[in-house]
Amino acid sequence: MELNNYSTLREFIIAHNKKQSELFCSGENKAHRILYRAEHPTELLALKCMDGRLNLPLCTETPPGIIQPIRNLGGKFNLGWPYLNDILFEWTNYAVSKGRRGIMLVTYHYSQSNPHFGCAGFGYDTEAAKAHTSDLVKTLNGVTGNGIVVPLQVGIETDEDSLIFHRNGAQVEVSKYGDVAKLIGDARMLFEDLPSFNDLIPLIEGNWHHVQEIRKNPRNTQELQHAESILCIGRGFDWLHLPNSAFIVGPYQFDMSEPVLKAGKLLLDNLKSGRVDQKKGILVMTSAPFRDPSGGFERNYKKEKSKELLAYAKDLIEKNIPELYGVCDFIAGVTNMNTREYEIL
Numbered sequence: 001m002e003l004n005n006y007s008t009l010r011e012f013i014i015a016h017n018k019k020q021s022e023l024f025c026s027g028e029n030k031a032h033r034i035l036y037r038a039e040h041p042t043e044l045l046a047l048k049c050m051d052g053r054l055n056l057p058l059c060t061e062t063p064p065g066i067i068q069p070i071r072n073l074g075g076k077f078n079l080g081w082p083y084l085n086d087i088l089f090e091w092t093n094y095a096v097s098k099g100r101r102g103i104m105l106v107t108y109h110y111s112q113s114n115p116h117f118g119c120a121g122f123g124y125d126t127e128a129a130k131a132h133t134s135d136l137v138k139t140l141n142g143v144t145g146n147g148i149v150v151p152l153q154v155g156i157e158t159d160e161d162s163l164i165f166h167r168n169g170a171q172v173e174v175s176k177y178g179d180v181a182k183l184i185g186d187a188r189m190l191f192e193d194l195p196s197f198n199d200l201i202p203l204i205e206g207n208w209h210h211v212q213e214i215r216k217n218p219r220n221t222q223e224l225q226h227a228e229s230i231l232c233i234g235r236g237f238d239w240l241h242l243p244n245s246a247f248i249v250g251p252y253q254f255d256m257s258e259p260v261l262k263a264g265k266l267l268l269d270n271l272k273s274g275r276v277d278q279k280k281g282i283l284v285m286t287s288a289p290f291r292d293p294s295g296g297f298e299r300n301y302k303k304e305k306s307k308e309l310l311a312y313a314k315d316l317i318e319k320n321i322p323e324l325y326g327v328c329d330f331i332a333g334v335t336n337m338n339t340r341e342y343e344i345l
């Protein structure tokens, strides 16, 4: 689904969502997801930066809908943020209630070729991002410290999309291995105290294969930089499944102006530098997810949430980045998590 085939981002996103929803609901993909869940019952969640270059399902070759994404500027999170606190508690409770273990991937990212292709959320300071995720792992361990739900610190090197797994002061870097069997052997030693390690193997293997594919056609300098033209605010965007196309900001911080405006400034920079199509401009879209198959009250409640999120973002951008506001199209919508269908309001 090439963006170039559409004259506006709105047309593209409508067509793309239709396609992704059909794929998600297709018998084959459904069967694949059910089988995957049966073979790998551990619940997976990823805390990560809003940066559009990060896509864990793509870079671990994991089917969509398996890794629950939680995204914010820099991958900065505070367990005290009320909504984040509720979401992580509900996720933990869900895993335990199903008799499953859980792994939280607490991620930071950087670029090996150029510090400025790293994380703008941390001012390109990878050590600061590492320190933050290390602290977050400690805090999460203190909360869930029963070994059933385990937070892991994971680095993402975005030139090759390769992962770095940290555990107890040691690390295993996927990019360093020419042999996948040796990689899994070393990872097994790194995670010898992790009961759900077997459910991590597909991600490690998938990432190794993905890195080998990237190396066949190494990304050029242009491809390594930000090229997003969409800002997604809210939750329920995992159907996007597009590399380097959208910033995704969850509604977690007390004050969301920081991530929204930071993303806005990066989008303006993408436009001005010509890394995105200036004729198409920028799309700002909000989503609130619902699960009730009948829609019902839940869908109606979520509509109000999404509309208000959009009004908030519109106001912020208009007041603080008027230059960007003039080239933005705005959409509010709700996402049916059973089908991943995005309904525009």
Ligand SMILES: [Zn+2]
Residues within 6 Å of the ligand: 049, 050, 051, 073, 074, 075, 109, 118, 119, 120, 121, 122
């Ligand atoms: Zn970042």
